[in-house]
Amino acid sequence: MASQSTDQPKSIHDFIVKDARGNDVDLSIYKGKVLLIVNVASQCGLTNSNYPELTKLYEQYKDKGLEILAFPCNQFGNQEPGDNEQIMEFACTRFKAEFPIFDKVDVNGSNAAPVYKYLKSSKGGLFGDGIKWNFTKFLVDRDGKVVDRYAPTTSPASIEKDIKKLIGTS
Template identity: 70%
Template sequence: MSSQPQKYPESVYDFTVKDAKGNDVSLSFYKGKVVLIVNVASKCGMTNSNYTELNDLYRKYKDQGLEVLAFPCNQFGDEEPGNNEEIADFVCTRFKSEFPIFDKIEVNGEDASPLYKFLKTGKWGIFGDDIQWNFGKFLVNKHGQVVDRYYPTTSPLSIEVNNPRIRNSRCSSSLRFSWDSHA
């Protein structure tokens, strides 16, 4: 009896996650887009500023191919106690967020989401492996590779989405960001 070798994920596109309604979502859906992945919480001191700025960033760049993917997590100070329906209602009602909210997950420890285990495998220096708090952010290029990681206190609006490491694109010109022409 032979067993197939387990394929190690090469990009975020190799993952399937659950949305807030429990449906499977293949992250390959986001191929050709720049993605900002964020662990979120509804009752954190950084909730208002982060959701407001994530919304601003998303509205500004969504038509150019930016996606924000929000993953609720209750591992930090019990600041995301609600169920998926309550979380989605809170985010959509209070902040009018249009970006997708996914299933509540764990980002650290033995039960961490496989996606987050992958995200944390980069060489992040002072960050170490663990997510420090709510609103840790990962910037993923158009090829599904993590190109940067940001502290929870980093303002979403301060993230340099025109980072030259994410400009190289194999996708069609209709999916190119307007900042692709910037040096």
């Protein structure tokens, strides 16, 4: 949901979301950070390639200003059926993920999380705004503006050059 203002959100920093433990997280805490926002799933064919690469990117660039925000989603093939505790256990144990994992959300449809409505309206996809599958990625600059959107099949490693430009290490 957008913060107190009734205006349209101007950046990703205008949202409050729930973390995987049900706590409110004001995304304004990420002001000044480059964000890679990803809808994740534990049982997807892309899981075993995406999670390790996301973890590696996070380890390499978290101290330089990168944050990866993972939003579990069960809208594609029911590939994220677990509850938040199971999802965190999976990501943190199997893939050593240290980046923030948020509450499971819908990314499409009438119940889509407001933050995802904003992301999609900021950067539509090749065939419309809808998220097509797990591991769609949005790259957000330090000011909270969406600068790019990547297809589920785009590997996180291939986004590294774009991340480096935004964090200033290119």
